[in-house]
Amino acid sequence: MSDYQFNLPDIGEGLGEGEIVRWVVEQGAAVRADQIMVEVETDKAVVEIPAPVNGILKTIGGGPGDVIAVGKLLAVIETQSAEFGTTPAKPEPAPPAPAVPTPSPAAAAPVQTATVEPATAAPARGGRVLAAPATRKRAVELGVDLTTVPGSGPQGRITREDVDRAAASPAPTAAQPATPSAVAAVPRPITVHVAPPDRTDEVVQLRGLRKTIAESMTASLQVPNIIDWYQADATELVAARTSLKDDFAAQSVRLTYLPFFIKACVLALKKVPSMNATFDMEKGEIVYRKRYNIGVATATEAGLIVPVLHDADMKSIFDLAIEISELAELARTRKIPRDKLTNGTFTITNFGSYGARMGTPIIRPPEAAIAGFGAIRDEVIPVNGEPAVRPVLPICASTDHRLNDGEHLWTFVRTVTELLEKPTRILGYI
Amino acid sequence: MVVGQIAEAADFVVVGAGPGGYVAALRAAQLGRQVTLVDRDGVAGVGGVCLRVGCIPSKGLIEAADLAHRIGEDGAAYGLKAKYSGIDMTAFQDWKAKLVGGLTDGVRGLLDKAGVRVVAGDMRLTKADEAVVSTHDGQAKFLKFRDLVLATGSRPVTLPDFKVNGGNVLDSTGALDLKELPKRVAIIGGGYIGLEIGTALAKLGSKVTIVEALDGVLPTMDRRIAKPIEKRLAELKVDLVAKSTASAFAGGKLIVDTPNGVKKLAVDKVIVAVGRKPNSGDLGLDRAKIELDNHGLIQVRPDRRITDHIAAIGDITPGPALAHKASAEAIIAAEALCGRKVAFQPAAIPAVVFSDPEVASAGLTAAEAKAEGIKVKIANFPLTASGRAKTLNASNGFLQIIADQAGDVVRGVHIVGPHASDLIAEGVLAIEMGATLEDLALTIHPHPTLSEQYLEAAHLGIGQPVHMAVLK
Numbered sequence: 005m006s007d008y009q010f011n012l013p014d015i016g017e018g019l020g021e022g023e024i025v026r027w028v029v030e031q032g033a034a035v036r037a038d039q040i041m042v043e044v045e046t047d048k049a050v051v052e053i054p055a056p057v058n059g060i061l062k063t064i065g066g067g068p069g070d071v072i073a074v075g076k077l078l079a080v081i082e083t084q085s086a087e088f089g090t091t092p093a094k095p096e097p098a099p100p101a102p103a104v105p106t107p108s109p110a111a112a113a114p115v116q117t118a119t120v121e122p123a124t125a126a127p128a129r130g131g132r133v134l135a136a137p138a139t140r141k142r143a144v145e146l147g148v149d150l151t152t153v154p155g156s157g158p159q160g161r162i163t164r165e166d167v168d169r170a171a172a173s174p175a176p177t178a179a180q181p182a183t184p185s186a187v188a189a190v191p192r193p194i195t196v197h198v199a200p201p202d203r204t205d206e207v208v209q210l211r212g213l214r215k216t217i218a219e220s221m222t223a224s225l226q227v228p229n230i231i232d233w234y235q236a237d238a239t240e241l242v243a244a245r246t247s248l249k250d251d252f253a254a255q256s257v258r259l260t261y262l263p264f265f266i267k268a269c270v271l272a273l274k275k276v277p278s279m280n281a282t283f284d285m286e287k288g289e290i291v292y293r294k295r296y297n298i299g300v301a302t303a304t305e306a307g308l309i310v311p312v313l314h315d316a317d318m319k320s321i322f323d324l325a326i327e328i329s330e331l332a333e334l335a336r337t338r339k340i341p342r343d344k345l346t347n348g349t350f351t352i353t354n355f356g357s358y359g360a361r362m363g364t365p366i367i368r369p370p371e372a373a374i375a376g377f378g379a380i381r382d383e384v385i386p387v388n389g390e391p392a393v394r395p396v397l398p399i400c401a402s403t404d405h406r407l408n409d410g411e412h413l414w415t416f417v418r419t420v421t422e423l424l425e426k427p428t429r430i431l432g433y434i
Numbered sequence: 435m436v437v438g439q440i441a442e443a444a445d446f447v448v449v450g451a452g453p454g455g456y457v458a459a460l461r462a463a464q465l466g467r468q469v470t471l472v473d474r475d476g477v478a479g480v481g482g483v484c485l486r487v488g489c490i491p492s493k494g495l496i497e498a499a500d501l502a503h504r505i506g507e508d509g510a511a512y513g514l515k516a517k518y519s520g521i522d523m524t525a526f527q528d529w530k531a532k533l534v535g536g537l538t539d540g541v542r543g544l545l546d547k548a549g550v551r552v553v554a555g556d557m558r559l560t561k562a563d564e565a566v567v568s569t570h571d572g573q574a575k576f577l578k579f580r581d582l583v584l585a586t587g588s589r590p591v592t593l594p595d596f597k598v599n600g601g602n603v604l605d606s607t608g609a610l611d612l613k614e615l616p617k618r619v620a621i622i623g624g625g626y627i628g629l630e631i632g633t634a635l636a637k638l639g640s641k642v643t644i645v646e647a648l649d650g651v652l653p654t655m656d657r658r659i660a661k662p663i664e665k666r667l668a669e670l671k672v673d674l675v676a677k678s679t680a681s682a683f684a685g686g687k688l689i690v691d692t693p694n695g696v697k698k699l700a701v702d703k704v705i706v707a708v709g710r711k712p713n714s715g716d717l718g719l720d721r722a723k724i725e726l727d728n729h730g731l732i733q734v735r736p737d738r739r740i741t742d743h744i745a746a747i748g749d750i751t752p753g754p755a756l757a758h759k760a761s762a763e764a765i766i767a768a769e770a771l772c773g774r775k776v777a778f779q780p781a782a783i784p785a786v787v788f789s790d791p792e793v794a795s796a797g798l799t800a801a802e803a804k805a806e807g808i809k810v811k812i813a814n815f816p817l818t819a820s821g822r823a824k825t826l827n828a829s830n831g832f833l834q835i836i837a838d839q840a841g842d843v844v845r846g847v848h849i850v851g852p853h854a855s856d857l858i859a860e861g862v863l864a865i866e867m868g869a870t871l872e873d874l875a876l877t878i879h880p881h882p883t884l885s886e887q888y889l890e891a892a893h894l895g896i897g898q899p900v901h902m903a904v905l906k
Contacts, residue, residue, distance in 0.1 A: 006807040132781065134868040144736075144777040159841050161868060209695065 008057050012044070012065070012078040014078040021073045022046045023212055024066050031157075035061050035081065042078070045212050050338040059083040071211060122262075135162040146171035224366050231364055231402040232413050236388075236421045238380045238397040239385060244427040252325060263324035264299065264352055265377050265420075265429045270296045270317045272419035275348060279373040279416050280349050283407045299348035299368070300328065302335045303358070309335045310368065312348040353375055356380065356398070365402050373403035373413075375420065397424060441576035443563055444470045446771070448583045449565075449717075451475075452482020454748035455585035456541055461768035462583075463548035470577065471545065472567055476554025480545065481538040483587055483706055484757040487607040490537060492627075492773065494530045495610060496634045496788050498534030503637035503670075508827040521638050523613050530610075552694045558718035563743065565718070581743045581771040581828040584717060584732070585760065588710040588749035595682055596622065596706050603683060606631060609705045610836055616640050617720040620688045622680050624651040628707035629663070633790050636670045643673040643699055650676050662830045662850050663789050670790070680704075712750040727752075736777040737770035738763050745771055759783050781863045784848070786855040791817075791831045794858035797846030797865045798836050807841040813871070813895030815887050817851045819902055822882040828852045833887035835861070835871065837895055842871040853884055860888055871895040 005361055012022055013260050022044035029035045029042070035055040041065075044051050055061075063080035065072050102150055133150045134157070135143070142164055153163035153170045208217060247260060252259040273280040275294060282291040296317040298299045299310040312332035314325060334340040350371060355363045358381035365376040378398030384391050423429055448714045449475035459471045473479035484490065502518040505618040509516055545552060555567040555575065565582070567575045592598060598605045604612075609631050615638055621628040624646030636642040644667070646653065651667065651674065652660045667674055678692040688699040712730045719726065719816045724740050727733060732746040739745045745767035748760030766778045784796040803810040817831040831851025837844050847861025864874060874892035879885045893899045 132843075132845075132868075136868065137779075137781070137866045140779055141776065143777070147775065159843070159870070357684050 006083055008059060008081045008083050009077060010056050010079045010081060012072045012076055014400070019230050021071050021211070022051065023071045025316060026068055027061075027064060028052075029055070029061050031061055031064050035059060044072075044078075045338070049340055049342075051079070055079075057081055057083050060194075063111060071209075073149070073152065076149070081430055096304055115378075133162060134160060135167075136164075139164045139167055143167045144319055192206065202239050213309070217307050220368060221366060223369050227367050227369055228369055228405045229402045230405045230408075230410060230413055231400060231434050232410075232417045233362060233398065233400045234417050234421050236397045236399055236424045237385065238395040238424065241397065241427050242380065242395050248321070252322065257322065257325050259321075259325050260328070260357070261327055261377070261380070262357075263321040264424060264430070265352055265354065265375070266298050266300075266313065266316050266324055266429060267321060267433075268420045268423040268427075269298065269350065269352060271423055271430065272416045272432055274317070275419050276412050278408050278412055278414045279403060281372045281407060282349075283372055283404055284370070284371045285406070287361075293349040295347075295349060297347050297349045298350035300331070301351060301353040302332055304336050305339070307336065309340065309345070310336050310348065310351060311340055311344050312346065314347065350374070352377065362398050362400065365400065367402055369403060372407050373401060373416070375401040375416075377397070401425070441537055441578035444468075444577040444579045446470070446581045446583075447472060447565065448575055448585060449473075450482065450585035450587055450713075450748070450901060451480045451552065452587050452748065452760065453484045453587060453757040454587070454764045455479060455482065455583065458546060458549045458583045458585060458745075458747065458768045459762045459763035461765050462772065463550050463582075465768065465904050467581075467768075467772065469548070469550040470553055470579075471550050472555060472557045474554070474556055474584040477523060477552050479540060479554070480532070480552065481492075482541050482586055482757075483589075483607075485537055485541070486534055487610060489757055490813065491530050491534060491610045492535055492606075492630055493788060494619050494635075495526070496630060498526060499634035500684065500790070502639075510563040511827050522614060527611065528651060528662070542620065556716070559721040559724075559841060560779055562716060562722040562741065569730055571829065579743075582745070583764070583767050583771065584744065584746040584750060585713075585748050585764065586662075586713040586717065586750055587760075590706065591709045591711050593622065593706055596680070596704060598706060603704050603706065603718060605766050606705070606707050609635075609707075614735050616701075618701045619643070619703045620645060620680070620699055620701040621705045621720060623707040623709065624648070624653065624674070625707065625709060626789070627704070628650065629787065629789045631707065632672060632778065633667070634669065636667075637674045637790075642670070643701065644689075645675045645678055645680050645688075647679050649678070650674065651789075652793065654850070655793070656801060658794055659795070659799060659848065662791060662832075663793065665749060666830060668784075686727035710749065710755055710853055712755075714750045736779065737775075738767035738778055739770050754783055754785060756783065756785065780866070781868075782862050784858045784862050786858060788855060790851075791828065791851045794849045794853035794854035794861075795847070796858055796862045797844075799846055799848065803845070808845070810845065811837045811839055811842065811871070813837070813891040815891035815894060815902070817887070819890065820884060820887055822886065823851065824882050825853045825882070826852050833857070833891050835874070835888070835891045835895055837871050842896065844869050844871065849887075851884070851887075857887070859883060864888075 013258040025043040025045045027042050028040050035041055036058045038054045038055060040052045041055040042053050059081040060081040062078060065077040065079060077152065133426055134155060135150055139162055140150065146167060148167050148170045150162055152164050154167050157163050158167050158373045164359065179428055241261065241264060243263060245264065249259045280293050280296060282293065284291065295315055297312050297314045299312045303311050313327055316324065329346060331340065344410050348371060351368055351374045353363070353365045353374060353376045354376050359379050361378040363376050365374040367374050380397045382393050383396040385396060386392050387394065400416060401417050403412060445468035446462045447470045448455045451471055453473060453761055459469045463469045470625060498521065498892045504518050505514065505518045509901070518798040519745060522594055538816045553567055553575065557565050557567050564576065564578045567577060583723050596603050598608065601606055606627050619635055620643045621632045622645050624644050629651050632642045632644050637658070644651065650660050664674060664689050675692060677692050680688055681687045683704050686700055686702070688701050688704060690697045714726055714732060715731050722741065722744060723746065724732060731771050732740060732750050732779055734740055734751050739746050747763035747767050749755040753759055762780065763778050766776050766848050769776045780795040784794060787793040800810065800812050813835045815833045818829045823829060828851065834848045834850065835844060836846035844864040847858060847864065849857055871892045874888050875896060879889045890899065890901055894902060
């Protein structure tokens with residue numbers, strides 16, 4: 005019998021850490037290879053991690069709520085055979101097969117300039133990291149985890165200088181997810197002087213999805229944006245949906261207005277290609293995206309997730325309606341696969357779905373634009389010079405002003421509005 | 435009953451003035467804290483069991499006994515005409531009292547210079563930040579402390595059938611205070627304390643019997659280590675009655691249940707040395723919501739704190755109950771309570787036994803390596819091959835280095851032989867620094883010394899022994 009040390013694998017691009025949600029297998033219980041052993045929440049999703057070997061779950065690296073850095077001990081499994089006995093403390097390199105990994109929102113960035121060296125931690129021999137006592141003391145002082153520090157000395161021995169270097173550089177260790185340039189390049193937010201928490205305050209560590217959202221939103225501050233607001237007479241749109249709804253329902257497909265919005269946006273993006281583009285200041289490049297991968301901001305209990313409908317231009321309203329339902333369910337249950345969260349080229353936020361009328365959508369870098377749709381409500385508007393009560397759909401869009409001027413934005417918004425006021429026009433392009 | 439007492443503000447309180455407590459007090463004072471050191475025996479308690487009635491006095495006795503014996507045994511081999519004809523125990527006790535007095539005075543001086551106030555009495559917590567110190571004259575002093583270090587140590591385990599009476603039934607403290615050498619003495623317990631005292635008394639001339647419940651002496655150590663010791667005990671005519679328990683002592687007869695039936699041993703004194711237990715029961719820990727484990731020990735964080743403002747060190751915490759462990763923890767605890775980010779993280783805590791020959795051990799043993807599945811090299815250098823050992827007329831022992839098979843990093847050192855207790859320090863340093871066998875082999879060791887055993891064992895470990903024939 006021997007102990008198999010299983011470290012938290014890198015289960016998603018740029019992932020730095022994961023929070024243990026639940027141990028599916030109890031400590032002390034038998035576990036077989038590939039059996040789901042533990043659920044770990046990462047930036048975006050809850051990932052089910054299977055056991056790497058057969059054995060007994062002897063030690064767990066933490067309980068629910070504990071955050072474990074990638075490469076740190078997740079579990080020790082006592083194996084029955086001597087098969088793994090030769091590598092009792094070897095870091096586990098293989099990621100679990102069916103893991104559902106997690107990009108950061110900016111992971112789709114085509115430009116990744118982050119130069120994060122993979123940490124080749126010093127060889128731990130029988131659980132020991134090679135470092136002199138004074139070096140170990142220094143590491144504790146500086147809060148550096150020696151198991152993540154690459155040793156520059158003979159046989160990977162960690163020197164005091166290695167520890168200082170690790171402390172100085174925001175290494176891709178615990179608290180610092182190694183996110184791509186779009187986020188990493190953002191300067192730290194300005195320090196705000198917050199009153200120390202009162203006894204009655206609840207202090208919650210920023211992590212997981214909320215942290216990802218925070219970082220993405222901070223990154224968007226780099227984008228000088230402009231916003232246009234408009235509104236559409238939605239009479240025909242309402243009629244179109246109504247006439248299709250029952251037909252779809254007969255096939256167990258729920259039809260919302262969202263597929264219409266997506267179709268209208270795609271057509272408008274084709275008219276204004278610079279809205280479906282990426283801007284890279286560092287390289288001095290504009291990348292016009294030829295795919296129309298439309299992200300749909302989706303509220304979940306844990307926070308906002310943006311599943312992406314890939315190649316929306318090639319899908320029918322029916323196809324989109326089905327895919328939207330599926331993605332919403334996956335997002336809600338935090339089971340959404342990584343490829344459904346990446347490679348977006350444009351985002352729609354449908355804040356009307358929870359009743360809001362108007363908003364100021366925030367661009368998700370490196371995308372160049374975002375559109376927002378409010379709730380359709382009856383209003384009195386002039387129709388042929390007379391006041392009339394009509395269902396009105398508020399429409400807004402925001403774009404990166406470095407890439408698009410007011411006229412580009414207005415053309416986009418106007419096109420979307422016209423298409424939604426006369427939805428039969430969309431038919432011509434499907 | 436004390437009602438409405440006003441608690442005195444105390445910045446940094448340490449309870450217990452042993453090698454853990456007084457070191458914590460000194461370190462805290464160095465860091466600018468106003469330190470109050472509480473000990474049951476007040477100023478007289480400074481130094482604790484170790485300095486006053488444990489490590490230091492026992493080493494005095496062992497040294498005297500060894501000298502006496504070497505005159506007789508080795509002296510004859512050297513052709514010396516001197517002879518050991520007995521010890522004046524009163525004179526020995528006077529010498530020991532001066533020795534201990536000098537050392538404790540030294541510590542008291544250090545405490546005094548550091549501005550540490552020493553208070554006599556038993557401390558009990560009354561709240562998470564308040565304690566009462568009851569003095570021997572029945573007074574109670576309430577202390578409202580900012581930070582507290584618990585360093586109350588341990589005491590000998592007692593046996594209900596053998597009440598220590600200061601007469602013919604003694605504990606280790608009493609054994610070190612003997613004013614007369616007993617003719618026949620039985621020691622209950624073959625652990626390191628019983629072994630050390632038994633060996634010393636035998637060398638001084640007592641007829642010694644050691645009664646041990648388990649297989650032999652040093653039951654917690656590797657049999658490979660215990661064997662040379664038992665061989666030597668036989669030479670010293672010490673009777674080892676293993677797998678046996680003493681059940682009563684009356685009328686000068688010790689009743690022992692052995693595997694071969696009940697034996698009656700005629701002895702003058704019985705020394706009970708069956709281990710030590712933590713002084714953790716009467717500290718009012720529940721008032722600060724501190725719990726004890728099944729062994730009466732306090733679980734501590736890596737920086738030795740239990741709560742944000744209370745730390746525990748030494749024998750009342752898990753790990754070996756050794757003075758040097760307590761002292762090392764004391765510095766960590768004091769620094770942690772002074773807001774520093776620190777952790778107690780030794781790679782090895784050495785253990786030494788002042789038996790004959792001496793035993794010293796640090797780090798991984800061969801058995802532990804096997805149990806943990808760590809593939810190791812074991813390099814054994816026998817004492818018989820050491821020139822310096824020959825000049826000491828010693829041949830019983832070895833020096834063993836355990837190194838990782840991958841990388842040859844030294845993980846453990848185990849020594850049996852003269853001065854093992856001093857020699858082990860090099861091994862501990864090697865383990866702490868992550869030295870390899872080659873590092874040791876390339877380090878020039880002075881000749882002729884016992885330390886050369888490291889060199890030879892290291893050469894052996896890398897397959898190039900100089901002073902040993904290699905079996906092909």
